[in-house]
Amino acid sequence: MGTVVSAHAADGSTNAADATPQRGQRLKVRLLLNSALSGPHAFFCLAQERGYFADAGLDVEFAAGDGAASVVPRIPQEGFDGGYGDLCALIKLAGLRPDNCPVAVHVAFNQTPLTVGVRRVGPIRTPKDLEGRVIGGHPIDAAIEAFPAYAMAGGIDASRVSILRSTTSMTTLAEDVLNGHADGVFGFVHTIIAALAAKDIDGRAGLRFLEYRDLVPDLYGNALMLTPAFLRQHPDAARALVAAVNRGIVETLADPQAALEATRKMAPKFAQHVDGPRLMGTLNVEMAHPEAQRIGIGDIDDGRLQRSIQMLATSCHLPRTPKPEEIFTRAYLPPLAERARPRAQAGNGDHA
Known part of the structure; x- marks a missing residue:
């Protein structure tokens, strides 16, 4: 944990659902x-x-x-x-x-914060462009979990998108995109931006964001x-x-x-x-x-x-x-x- x-x-605490506090x-x-x-x-x-x-x-x-x-x-x-x-x-x-x-x-x-961050000057301009690409993310990432809904709404063949799950830091995942080692990164918009900002990198300048809320606004x-x-x-x-x-x-x-x-x-x-x-x-x-x-x-x-x-x-x-x-x-x-x-x-x- x-x-x-x-x-x-307090010392000796227990799960609140299993304990009733004494008065005071x-x-x-x-x-x-x-x-x-x-x-x-x-x-x-x-x-x-x-x-x-x-x-x-x-x-x-x-x-x-x-x-x-x-x-x-x-x-x-x-x-x-x-x-x-x-x-x-x-x-x-x-x-x-x-x-x-x-x-x-x-x-x-x-509003959902889920996104795929891609290189601003790269070949991915639309959601459909994700096909044939390698997108990184953490092993249990909310954006990966909801990607089938995004793909369905965007007409993306999800089977043609390679998802690379990694336990490395978000900073490294985002830097891999900027450096051309990966085509994109799953995550929260502001988490990706903050991860790069921690290394004095302007994520907004280097990345564009394919945001889930644009295709699946109900989420x-x-x-x-x-x-x-x-x-x-x-x-x-x-x-x-x-x-x-x-x-x-x-x-x-x-x-x-x-x-x-x-x-x-x-x-x-x-x-x-x-x-x-x-x-x-x-x-x-x-x-x-x-x-x-x-x-x-x-x-x-x-x-x-x-x-x-x-x-x-x-x-x-x-x-x-x-x-x-x-x-x-x-x-x-x-x-x-x-x-x-x-x-x-x-x-x-x-x-x-």
Whole structure:
């Protein structure tokens, strides 16, 4: 397991779903993130620093994960109470192994961040140009997991795309593309850009991004998800957790720099020139779908979710088609008027 960060760590802790705190004690909640704490997690850090989890009677412990897709199966496998991972990966797991599958309670990314990064001056100009190419990515990468849906929507013969799975760093994968050793790299747009920025390389100048949201706009991205056991045993704690996360997002949108300062204190590898742009890109694109002005960040459009489920079930040949209620519940969201809304200047940003 990766680095664990808890502002109120206690000795002898157990899984929150198996323990009821004594009066006056905080309920420990173990959450698996998609990576180590970084800019896009700033709202978690701000909520932690300002005591919103503690005020709700929660001792939230964040563990560093190894990708948004791998979060989903690891939650039940490793005894986490929940996590922050990719909704497409959740749909796939529910279609393959529905028993004890986590449920999304707050969808932060109302636009998918998934992409294929290719050389800006290279031969790949359109999605169809991916045929006959070698695209690298991590072993369990959310963009690889959802690629069948992207390929189906773009008329791409997925069998003609060679996927090279590697445990090397995202920086190396992206550099391989820039250096001509690979034709493309799967990942999150801002993760790829940040990985190169850490080595003072301008990813926007060297790469163009074939973004999934352009072909499959119904797909959602990262979501806070909790286990059925936690929801069953601690419904009030689940509601309080979501409310604290929502408050963290509201205040991050209002003061991103304060959120970054909170992240700096919790993230050992924090770098302003990397994490600052990464957070702003997340706020201005992945958390800024127009529907969020109407329903708030955290909620989903039922029609979009149903279409996403059907698209992934068909393209990935899932043995069963999950029901929407297996994937998401809005029962734990704060009232509509209290939900975060996208920044006024945000919208359909362009990474091309």
